[in-house]
Each structure stands twice: as C-alpha cells, then as structure tokens.
Amino acid sequence: MKTYYNPEDLKNFGKIGEFQKPLADKFFEYYGEVFAEGALTAREKSLIALAVAHTIQCPYCIDAYTTDTMEKGCDEEQMMEAVHVAAAIRGGASLVHATQMMNKVKEISM
Amino acid sequence: MKSLKAQDHPLSSSEAEIQHLESDMPGFSGDSFASELKKINLFPLKPTQIEVLQINLGKMCNQVCKHCHVDAGPDRKEIMTRDTMQQCLEVVKNHSVTTIDLTGGAPEMNPEFRWFVEAIRSIDSEITIIVRCNLTIILANPKYHDLPEFFMKHRIEIASSLPYFTATKTDSQRGDGVFEKSIKALKLLNDQGYGVEGTGLVLNLVYNPSGAFMPAAQAGLEAEFKKRLDDKYGITFNSLFTITNLPISRFLEYLLRSENYEGYMEKLIDSFNPVAASGVMCRNTISVGWDGYLYDCDFNQMLELKVTSIDSQHIKDWNEKSLTERDIIVKNHCFGCTAGAGSSCGGTTA
Numbered sequence: 120m121k122t123y124y125n126p127e128d129l130k131n132f133g134k135i136g137e138f139q140k141p142l143a144d145k146f147f148e149y150y151g152e153v154f155a156e157g158a159l160t161a162r163e164k165s166l167i168a169l170a171v172a173h174t175i176q177c178p179y180c181i182d183a184y185t186t187d188t189m190e191k192g193c194d195e196e197q198m199m200e201a202v203h204v205a206a207a208i209r210g211g212a213s214l215v216h217a218t219q220m221m222n223k224v225k226e227i228s229m
Numbered sequence: 230m231k232s233l234k235a236q237d238h239p240l241s242s243s244e245a246e247i248q249h250l251e252s253d254m255p256g257f258s259g260d261s262f263a264s265e266l267k268k269i270n271l272f273p274l275k276p277t278q279i280e281v282l283q284i285n286l287g288k289m290c291n292q293v294c295k296h297c298h299v300d301a302g303p304d305r306k307e308i309m310t311r312d313t314m315q316q317c318l319e320v321v322k323n324h325s326v327t328t329i330d331l332t333g334g335a336p337e338m339n340p341e342f343r344w345f346v347e348a349i350r351s352i353d354s355e356i357t358i359i360v361r362c363n364l365t366i367i368l369a370n371p372k373y374h375d376l377p378e379f380f381m382k383h384r385i386e387i388a389s390s391l392p393y394f395t396a397t398k399t400d401s402q403r404g405d406g407v408f409e410k411s412i413k414a415l416k417l418l419n420d421q422g423y424g425v426e427g428t429g430l431v432l433n434l435v436y437n438p439s440g441a442f443m444p445a446a447q448a449g450l451e452a453e454f455k456k457r458l459d460d461k462y463g464i465t466f467n468s469l470f471t472i473t474n475l476p477i478s479r480f481l482e483y484l485l486r487s488e489n490y491e492g493y494m495e496k497l498i499d500s501f502n503p504v505a506a507s508g509v510m511c512r513n514t515i516s517v518g519w520d521g522y523l524y525d526c527d528f529n530q531m532l533e534l535k536v537t538s539i540d541s542q543h544i545k546d547w548n549e550k551s552l553t554e555r556d557i558i559v560k561n562h563c564f565g566c567t568a569g570a571g572s573s574c575g576g577t578t579a
C-alpha cells in the first residue's frame with residue numbers, strides 16, 4: 120500500500136544532501152551541535168525534542184526521539200510527562216486565546 | 230517462563246543461532262564484522278595478554294531473565310564439578326591471570342561455590358575475585374542469606390545487574406518482583422559495607438537496555454542511578470557499567486520474534502567504533518565453560534565456539550603460549566561489543 124510516510128525514509132534523512140549539499144551540510148553540522156552536551160544535558164535535549172516532535176506531529180521525529188530518549192536512559196514515565204508538557208502548552212495556547220474571545224464578547228455585548 | 234532449552238526451541242541450538250548471525254541481510258552481510266576488522270587491520274583478531282579468567286560455574290539460575298545470553302534458569306542443570314574447579318586452580322597457581330571473574334547462571338547456586346572461592350583466596354590473597362551476583366539469590370533461600378558476609382570475608386568484588394531504578398522496567402526484563410528483592414539485597418550489601426565509601430568493598434551495578442535499543446552514556450546514567458537509588462532507597466554503589474545486549478540466545482529470540490533483528494543489527498553496525506574494537510574484552514580474557522572447555526568470551530561459549538588453539542581447548546590442557554597466539558573467532562554478534570562506546574563485562578571500552 121502506498122502511503123505518504125514510509126518508515127524506511129527516516130534512514131535516508133542524511134541523504135537530503137544529494138540536492139543542495141552545502142545547505143544540508145550546514146544544517147547537519149548545526150543539528151549535531153544543538154544536540155551535543157551543553158548547558159542542557161543531551162538527555163534533557165532529547166526529551167525536549169520528543170515533546171516538540173509530538174507538537175509538530177512528525178512521525179519520523181516521534182520514532183527517532185522515542186528511541187533516542189530510551190537510549191539516553193529515560194523511562195516511559197519521563198517520556199509521557201514530556202508529551203504532557205507539549206499537550207499542556209498546546210491546550211494552554213488555545214485556551215489563553217479565550218481571553219481575546221472574552222474581550223470581544225464584552226466589547227460587543229450590552 | 231522456561232529456558233529455550235527446556236522449551237526445545239529451535240534457537241536453543243547454537244548452529245541455528247550461528248546460521249542467523251551468518252546470513253546476509255539487505256543492509257549487511259554474514260561476514261560484515263570480519264570485514265570491518267580488516268579495514269582497520271585488526272583481522273585476524275589477536276589477544277593482547279591473558280589477564281582475566283572468567284569462569285562460568287553453571288547455567289543454573291533462580292531467575293529466567295528475558296534477555297539472558299546464557300539461557301539460564303532453574304531448569305538448567307549443567308554446573309561445574311569440583312574436579313574441573315581443581316583444574317582451574319592449577320591455572321590460577323601457575324599462571325599470570327590477575328582477575329578471576331565468576332559467573333553463571335547464579336554462580337552461588339553451585340554447591341562447590343564457597344569451597345572454590347576459599348581455594349582461590351588461599352592460593353592468592355591479592356588476586357581480584359569478581360562474583361556476578363544477581364542480587365535476588367541472596368534472598369532466594371535461607372542458605373544464601375549470609376552471602377554478603379561471605380563476600381566481605383574474602384574481599385570479593387560484586388557486579389550486579391539492575392536494568393533500571395524503577396520496578397516496571399526491571400521486572401519487565403528480569404521477572405515479577407525482582408526489583409523489590411534486588412533493592413532488599415542491595416541494602417543488605419550496603420549494610421555489610423559494600424558500595425560504601427571508605428570500606429574498599431566494591432559493589433558495581435550493571436545496566437543493559439530493556440529492549441532493542443542501545444545503552445545510554447555510562448557517566449550520565451551512573452549519576453542518575455546514584456541519585457535515584459540514594460534519594461528513594463538510601464542505596465549507594467561504586468560504578469555503573471553500561472552493557473549492550475548481544476544478539477544471541479534469548480535476546481536473539483526476542484529480536485527475531487519482535488521483528489527487531491534487522492533494525493537492531495543495522496544500528497550496531499552503523500555505530501561500529503574502531504577504538505572499541507581494539508579494546509574488546511576477548512583480547513585479555515579467557516572464558517571457561519561449566520565443563521572446562523575454553524572460549525574467547527562468554528558469548529562465544531554460549532555459541533559453542535571453542536578457542537582455536539587446538540592443543541589448549543580445555544582448562545586441563547592450558548597452554549598460555551598457544552592461547553596468546555590464537556586467532557579469536559568473530560561473527561556478527563561481535564558488533565555488540567564494538568558499537569558506540571563499546572561494551573564488555575566491565576562496561577564501556579572506548
């Protein structure tokens with residue numbers, strides 16, 4: 120069956136440099152540096168990436184960072200908490216706009 | 230749960246395991262490991278110096294962990310006899326090994342275990358003796374309750390598996406209730422001074438992933454384990470060794486059954502690290518099987534691949550020169566020792 124997403128394509132991410140190599144090289148160098156141990160640990164960065172992956176709903180990233188967080192020694196509880204953080208911010212972002220709705224309601228109501 | 234052997238599972242035969250390891254897959258060939266070694270001039274793989282004698286006292290165990298590369302369990306009856314232990318003692322007496330690493334199964338279940346440890350100590354008061362203790366054995370039967378004291382008396386170094394600092398992950402790999410018992414056993418070892426600063430009594434923990442993924446970086450995970458075990462249970466230990474699961478025996482069976490074999494192998498192969506390859510443990514270790522036969526490592530032992538030094542294949546025929554000059558047998562399972570930061574019974578190697 121043909122689908123838009125193919126798990127095998129994740130392995131070929133590195134090959135995007137076949138087109139416009141200099142840009143891909145710059146991206147991967149940057150990517151590598153972003154995820155290196157820094158002021159945040161590589162483990163913390165991996166959990167952030169997992170949360171963001173759920174926000175942008177990218178199946179490649181979800182696969183990749185599920186494995187990566189496990190390989191960084193995280194467990195299911197920590198991973199699920201990270202996804203809840205993403206969900207809370209997403210939900211919160213919708214809800215906080217309710218203030219705008221409320222303002223407008225008040226503006227146009229008697 | 231039964232061992233693969235007791236289930237009469239096809240993968241309980243080493244030929245079947247080797248056939249998998251040697252078969253070509255879309256992403257790699259059956260002799261990929263040898264090819265990688267050739268590229269870095271390490272083939273044939275040769276020993277450096279024999280320093281460690283790892284002795285498998287038997288396949289009998291009180292646990293049946295899902296990933297066990299020994300296929301150990303209560304239903305396994307193969308254990309080392311006192312005669313074979315005597316032959317090991319001759320080697321300890323007359324040769325240069327500096328570390329004796331006792332493993333199993335649960336080595337303590339061998340009825341001659343204590344006799345053997347005492348005999349090694351009386352030959353050499355300084356030699357390092359490591360016991361790979363699965364922790365739960367200490368609580369399994371009253372006759373084992375005094376093991377911490379026995380270990381202390383003979384200045385044994387303890388290496389114990391604890392796959393995680395929570396029950397869910399530990400129990401999913403090692404069996405229901407194992408985490409709770411392991412914590413109790415760790416407390417008993419701490420009470421005896423093991424893993425406590427200033428006592429000189431070494432208690433190391435061993436982490437291996439509970440599934441088809443690579444282990445975390447050793448230093449970071451050690452810090453996390455130390456914090457969690459101390460905060461929640463007041464437990465202390467010396468070092469954490471992170472170990473990669475090798476694709477043999479029950480872990481191979483899991484990989485094949487869960488359709489993770491190919492992906493896992495590709496991952497190991499992609500993470501091949503030449504530095505780890507030059508530091509693989511078979512270069513300074515000889516592994517002795519329960520029946521006295523000699524192997525390059527505990528993994529080759531389980532695959533029944535005896536050392537290639539024909540005149541020195543059994544502990545009774547120990548010939549250090551031929552053993553040091555032999556070619557080590559390598560197959561694709563060896564990628565588990567050379568991936569990322571490397572893996573050995575003492576943790577990372579690179």
Ligand code: SF4
Nearest residue numbers: 290292294297334363
């Ligand atoms: S405790 Fe060790 S020897 Fe026993 S089943 Fe588990 S991994 Fe195998």
Ligand code: SF4
Nearest residue numbers: 509511526528563566
């Ligand atoms: S599996 Fe054994 S023989 Fe192969 S590299 Fe590892 S220690 Fe050496």
